[in-house]
Amino acid sequence: MKRLFAILLLVASANLNAQFFPNPATLSTGQGAPGTQDPIWLCSPWSSTIPGNPMGQTYGPTLINNNCAPGAWVDPASLPAPMNNGNWITGTESDCAANSTDGYRYFRLTINLPPDCNGNSVTVQGNYVLNLDGYVDNQIIDVFINGNSxxxxxxxFAPGAQLNIHLDGPWVVGVNYIDILVYNFPNGSPGSSNPYGLLLVADGTTSATTDSDGDGVTDLYDVCPCDYGTNPYGCPDPNANTCDIDLIRTTFLNEGCIELPVCNNDCSMYFLNPDPHSGSSAQAYAQTLGANLISVQSAAENTCIMNELNRLGQSGVIWIGFNDEAEEGNFVWYDQAPITYTNWAPGEPNNSGGDEGCTQIYPDGLWNDLNCNTANAQSIIEVNLCPVITTHDIIICANEPAVIAADDPILGSFPYTFSWSNGATTQTQTVPSVNGEYIVTVTDRYNCSGTDTAEVVAKPVPLAIITPADTLVCSGSNPNLQLSSDISGATLTWTVAETNATGASNGSGNAISQTLNVTGTTDGTVIYTVTPGFDGCTGSPVNATVTVAVPPTITASADVSICPGTSTMISATGGVLYNWDNGLGTGASHTVSPLVTTTYTVNGEDANGCLGSDAVTVTVYPNPTASITGTTAVCLNDAAPSLTLSGSVGVAPYDFTYTINGGASQTVTSNGAGQATLTVPTGTSGVFDYELTGVEDANGCTTSLSQTATVTVHALPTYYGC
Structure with missing residues (x-):
């Protein structure tokens, strides 16, 4: 919104202060109904001697009165036009027909003059001329301008004795005082009819043919005689941009309203509605014409309206647009104008009777609150020529809808149409969410228009960047996701959704570093949803999916046992790459021949690069040992001796291999205690060598031996007798 409402009010006030010259028709005495106070002429108190300078006197109201000297005073109604545009005025302090004392009094006319008349300064004598023609009872002693004789x-006072007062200044800009000193002397004995009276008609003999401002309207009928007029009243029409002034004037005049052209300005035209209405009904009627009852914004506007009403001879209750119908005591203007001026009469508003919600203006310009239902009241309608349209700038995020709107117009004439600089014709519209300005023009029923500008400020929306966007990690590993944005200083927050995985949690920052584990035998997933934010704007969420891979099941071959000096093959399955310890290196299988029992650990890697491990133990049994005992000598056919074979170190039972005297190898198996017994026969004499050549234990491990036990069987001696 670019325009300030206060500027509009200042413009309107300035136009009202640029006052027009007074219409001569408004300056005559007796502008009103007989028996009422004259709206503009005043008089001083009586004085039996010539009073001092008029600028030092006090003044009070005068009375419009044609009946002080019937048959003696000239009858205004009998005078030819325009001399019939006036009435006699007198003082108000006593019966005008009972005066019997010589004396003097001033009658005062106050006029307000602008700086120049048709381009000529009023301060130069002769540039502004005012003629007052008429009658007096008894005679005029002198006439003063601003105290100057x-x-x-x-x-x-008699017919045919008309006096012309020609006043050509010098004047001052603004308020000027014309004071007429009247002398009255009784005619006859005391108590006879000898009233004071004055009947003057402004420019009564010259204005019918004079056109001071050259606008084609003679001064007699020119409401603005020193300002070039553009309308039938001789006044300049408002310079109201696009308004159709003729349409406004025609509309209201056709309704029987009376224009108040002197008060018109670039933002207002005024009309008196002479039809009687209640206060509320008067406003409702004004609205049927797209207008409102007047809102008075300054003393100058109030004075202008008062002068216009007096010019038209209007009095009584006349409604203006100030009301507290909605909330008692809270007065507002019907047209929603701000309250910048009030002019309540003393003691007002008083809400007499408890229901005075509307406001009237008195002939002297003061205000009074009155019951809105009071009937038979005229009203002043103001047609606002400067519609006020207000928009509101909006600040949005670039990813939000941009809705701009114009408030309901005020100070114009309903109905309204809207036109935006982008071609839209609605009061509200959605526009692109980018920086821009949109001018809206509102046009009322009389083609008056106003504009305002709505600005759209679109704040940037941050973008979240995740590196890497999707990844796979092995169970027990950290995804180490790096977060960034296209806008420096953006905040990055994330939420998580886990499937068959644990270890993830919500957070914020520039990196996601969490240890993730699978919870089953199938791969898990963690979805990180990252949302960027900056300056109150939230960007679109971005997802990163982390697959948490199940570690491979690496299976090593079964544990195996070997005998010293032998070898065995060990292997692993479940991966694509393998690495063994104990110096074996890579490969799925290896042949090993450890000297001692050894455990081989294999680390396997699957296609995802995830690791698993297993181990195989190669047990190396010890080689068994054995002994043979029982060497002996016996005689032939003695009881058979026994040889004992004993195994050790290995695991029983043992298989013992032996020979007898180098013969064929024979085998005998030990008992559970690792021993075996050989019985040596004695039926044949000789030497019998039992050689233990080897032993094999239960593990299949063997040891070659060479141990001998000898049994000697002696032959019996030959007995030869003596």
């Missing part, structure tokens, strides 16, 4: 005297 003009040396004018004479006059009478």
């Amino acid at each position: 003009q040396g004018i005297s004479g006059g009478s």
